Amino acid sequence: MSRARAGDSRIAAILGPTNTGKTHLALERMMAHSTGVFGLPLRLLARELYDKVVKAKGPAAVALITGEEKIVPPTARFFLCTVEAMPLDMRPAFLAIDEIQLAADPERGHIFTDRLLHARGTAETLFLGSTTMRPILRHLIPEAEIEERERFSVLTYAGAKKLTKLPRRSAIVAFSSEDVYSIAELVRRQRGGAAVVMGALSPRTRNAQVELYQSGEVDFLIATDAIGMGLNMDVDHVAFASFSKFDGRKRRRLFPHEIGQIAGRAGRFRSDGTFGQTADARPLDADIIERVENHTFEPVRKLTWRDGRLDLRNLDTLRRSLNTPSPDPVLERVRNAADEHVLDLVSRDSDIRERAAARDGTARLWDVCRTPDFRKSSPEEHARLVSTLYMHLTSAKGYLPDSWLDAQLTRLAKTAGDVDALAQRLAYVRTWSYAAHRKDWTKDPEYWTSRTREVEDQLSDALHERLTARFIDRRTSALMKGLREKTDLQSGLNSLGEVTVEGHFVGRLNGLSFEADAAGEPLARRAVANAAMKAVRPEINRLLSQLSQAEDADLALGEDGLLNWKDDPVGRLKAGGDPFTPGVDLIGGELGSSELIAQAEKRLMSFAADQAQTRLEPLLDMRKALKEEGRLDGLARGVAYQLVENFGAMSRAKLADELSALSVPERQSLRRAGVRIGEHAVFMPALLKPGAARLLSMLKAVHEGDIERAVKPPPGLTSIPNDRRYTLADYAAAGFQPCGPRAVRLDMLERLADLIRDQRSENKERRFEPNAPMTALLGCSNEDLREVLKALGYRRVQTAAEDQPELWAGRSRSGARPAQGGHKPHGKGKGPRKDVRAAKPAPVQDKPIDPDSPFAALAALELEQPKPAAQKRRKPRKKPKSKPSAQSSEAEATPVSDAPSDSAPTPAPDAQEAASQSPAEESQPDTQAASDTAETTQERS
Structure with a gap:
């Protein structure tokens, strides 16, 4: 680029x-001129303006x-460049340099100063920057x-x-x-996410990150x-997490004009902006705040300078020439x-000094020493890289070896790893990209670029993804943006019940219940819940409408x-005023309208009532009969009322008084209503069907407020544990008795x-033998059958x-009935009470009777004496009051050998109540129970 005289073109400075x-x-x-060059401070900014x-x-x-x-297309007329890369051999009609206040920067300032003093356009030159440069x-x-x-x-x-x-x-x-990464992580957890922009990012990564912000995704x-x-972005507020930085030599506090330069990115065009501090940043002084707000900063008094006319004959x-003094005090x-600094380090090597002494060796060395340290390594490490490059470039071939470059790039072309690993590889690649763009450094510059x-x-895309x-x-x-900007969110529901909003999975819909995805931070869960409220409600309303009309x-x-x-739970029974017409609580549906919820609940209650009417028809019909005369x-009527109150079944013992007093017509009316008066229970056989029995048990449990109390016997079993x-x-509500x-x-x-009964009727001693038909009937083992009989x-x-x-007999007459499982009630404070009348010696003893005993003949006589099938009540003969022998008393008072021992655990009250439902006594059968059984047998036949 020519160093034109001042009068050859219009020179202007736009400051502010x-x-x-x-x-x-x-x-x-x-763009109004035929050609132009625009020098910019950052590669990222150059890329942004290039795209425009x-x-x-x-x-x-x-x-x-x-x-x-x-x-660089062959027909290129407009060049967007970094200030360091501006082509100096061109004569463009227009030339501009942005951010000229960087001429005071201690590291890069001499480049900006050189362009400020010498770079000109043939028609127009513009310098853009802060008013501090005036x-x-x-x-x-x-x-x-x-x-x-x-502004x-x-x-x-x-x-x-x-x-x-x-x-x-x-x-x-x-x-x-x-600091950037730690703050970004915190913002992700608390605010949903953030884009990241750093000067070290490649333009491709930076642009992708900026697009996330500009599009409103974050x-x-x-x-x-x-x-x-x-960098032009729509920023409303700039928050400083710190007011100090490392400037390459030391950590220092930002100058007021630097704070103003950064804070000034808040607000675009006519939109006002704000700035402040966050995290651990200390508050700003009032003087600095005033300067930033009013854009009044100390003027720049000196620029960094170095003579651009270097003597490259030797080191x-x-x-x-590098040490040439400044021609002006402000420079x-x-x-x-x-x-x-790199030149000083590498020139200590004798081989390099020797090569630099050759023709053009010093110019080549200086060219290589200007390679930027993209890796941000130590000066010594960067000097070693420069030495390697220079030795290759001054070798016999005069180029960087293809195999060596290929090995360097192959080692870096790996997209695996985290953010730090990818960022480091990108920094190394930038070095080889710089080398590839130097036309005389490689044999095939086009291939290597x-x-x-x-x-x-590849690395940029991977870094953006990470x-x-x-x-x-x-x-x-996405959900937060949609909730903020859209009235209708795009939602979807697949066959698995998975709900998506704006293409993102937010939860699952089971029936009417929406289960929001609980993954992520509290902010994520709130966003999902809010999106569900907005996007899932229409779907819930549609389902509620369908449910209210379901078949x-x-x-x-x-x-x-x-x-x-449709196999999804949508309601739950609850206690109502009538045990056979329970209420219903809707499961889910909270997001729907109250009107549709009421309609859906009404439909479910109607269905539950219909199920009860269909399966429990005999019981409900008997309840209806209670309200009708005749x-x-x-x-x-009293028996029927108690059966209805007890869900269709009761133990016979609880109704013993009422049953014994029933007349023949009253019995017949109960029988016509579907009631069977059995030997052990009073029940309705039609209610023992699996569907009716389970429904009754469930309705009882629901009415009592504890669904866990519903007995659920598997279908087809005649007995259960x-x-x-x-x-x-x-158990009675389910049609069972323990x-x-x-x-x-x-x-x-x-x-x-x-x-x-059939066996006992054929045995003159009224005894029976447990057999296979009995175990098959109950579906249990022989041992369980014995315990059931007891x-x-x-x-x-x-x-x-x-x-x-093995023979069994009916229960003896006794004042105290044996408990379930054969347990006998205990007397208060006297240990187990022995019922002499109930304890008869077994016909076969473990030990034979002593023939010399005075009671041997009496025992034999008692065993041989037959008992009639039925006999009138007689007063028992009085026994002599003589004191029996110890052996006789013990034999008479001891229970049979298979009865439970006194040490057995006392049964629960429910078990004792069940035990009271015993068959008719052996010595005098319950004539009424026999009559009921006969009637039932006649009905079955």
Whole structure:
């Protein structure tokens, strides 16, 4: 680029704070000329403006030149460049340099100063920057036209805010990658996510992250001070997480103009902006706040400078020219320039000094020493890389070896790893991308620029994905954005009941119940819940409407009190005023309208009532008969009333007084109503069907407020294990009666009584033998059958032997009935009471009777004496009052050998109550029970 005299073109400076339209003006001016070059402070900004000019002029007319990227079409007329990469051999009609106040930067300032002093356009030159440059521009370029612009919007201080209280569209500024990542992680947990922008990111990654913010997918941007250099984003508030940074030499506090440069990114065009601090940043002084708000900063008094006319004949002349003193007091010689420091380090190597002494060796060495340290390594490590590059470039081939470059890129072209690993690989790739874009460094520059761009793009995309996955909850962000901006969220429901909102899974719909996905932070769960309220409600209303019109075939009443619709639970029975017409609580549906919920509940209650009417018709018909005159009168009415109150079944013992007093017509009326008066229970056989029995048990449990008390016998079983948690009434409602270890179905219990009665009628001693038909009838083992018989009051009188069967007899008459399982009640404070009348010696003893005993003949006589089948009541003969012998008393008072011992555990009250339902006494049968049994037998036949 020519170093034109001042009078050869128009030179102007557009000065002002951020948001004054300076960059936009320069871009418009450049595109108005035939050719133009625009020097920018950041590679990211150069890429941003390149994309804008491409849209306006087409890709063939626009070039992009940075240290690591070059896109130069043959017909390019407009060049967007970093200041360091500006082509110096061009004569463009228009030339602009942005952020010229960076000429005072201690590291890069000498580059900006050189362009400020020497770079010109043939028709127009524009310098853009802060108003702090006005005095020094007047001094260095007196012919320049200076125009100052006011900010389009107002910038005000908003004070300190917690991260959780920051407004939407905020940029949070930190000054290290560690701080950026930690803040982004915190924002993700508390606010849904944030985009990340740092100068070290590749343009591809940075643009992808900025797009997340600009599109509104996230409301927060975590950035370094790179956003202060003209990156245009819609930021309403800038929050400083710190006011100090490491400037390459030391950690220092930001200057007021630096704070103003960054804070000025808040507010775009006519939208006002605010700034403040967050996290651990200390409050700003009032003086600094005033300066930032009013954009009044100390003017720049010195610029960093280095003579651009270097003598590259040898190392000595190069050093002397680098140390050329400044020609003007406002130009301050650059100190600790990175390229000069690297030159000093590498030139200590004798091989390098020798090669630098050759023709063009010093120029090549200086060119390599200016390679940026993208890796941010130590000076010594960077110097070793520069030495390697220089040795390859000064070898016999004069290029970087293809195999060596390929090995470097292959090692880096791996997209696995976390954010830090990918960012580090990208930094290394930027070095090889810089090398590939130097035309004389590789044998095939076009291939290597393409190869490095490919690797960089792969790593950039992977880094963007990792940053997004790590710092953005995509679902939460999308839901929050949808809730904020849309009246109708796009929702979906698949066949598995999975609900999606805006394409994101938010939960599952089971019947009418929406189960929100509980994964993620509290913010995520709130977003899911709010999205569900908005998006799932229409679906719930639709389902409620369908349920209110559902057919009976689509509904089912389960044993657990649940009402199912198409296999999904939608209702639960609850206690109502009438045990046979329970209420219904809807399961789910809370998101629906109250009117539709009421209609759905009404439909479920109607279905439950219909089920009861269909399955329990005999019982409900008998209840109806109680309200009608003439169908059930007298004592039959009382028996029927108690049966209805007890869900259709009761033990005979509880109704003993009423049954004994029933007249023949009253019995017949009960029989016509479907009631069977059995030997052990009074019940309705029609209610023993599995569906009716389960429904009765469930309705009883629901009415009593404890669904767990519903007995649920498997279909087809005639007896089940006796669960002591259930009461006698619980079992009766299900059509069973507990008998020792088993609960026996009532009709099977009566059939067992029939089998026993048939055997006893054929035995002159009224005894019977337990047999296989009995165990088959109850579906139990022989041992369980014995325990059932004991619980019913029968007793074993003869154990099985080789030539004798096991025989049982009916319960003896006694004042105290044996408890379930054969337990006898205990007397108060006197141990087990021995009932002499109930204890008869078994016909076969473990030990033979002593023939010399005086009672041997009496015992034999008693055993041989037959008993008539039926006999009149007689007063028992008085026994002599002589004191019996100890042996005789013991034999007379001791129970049979198979009766339970006194040490056996006392049965529960329910078991004792069950034991009271015993068959007729052996010595004098219950004539009424026999009559009832005969009637039932006659009915069956």
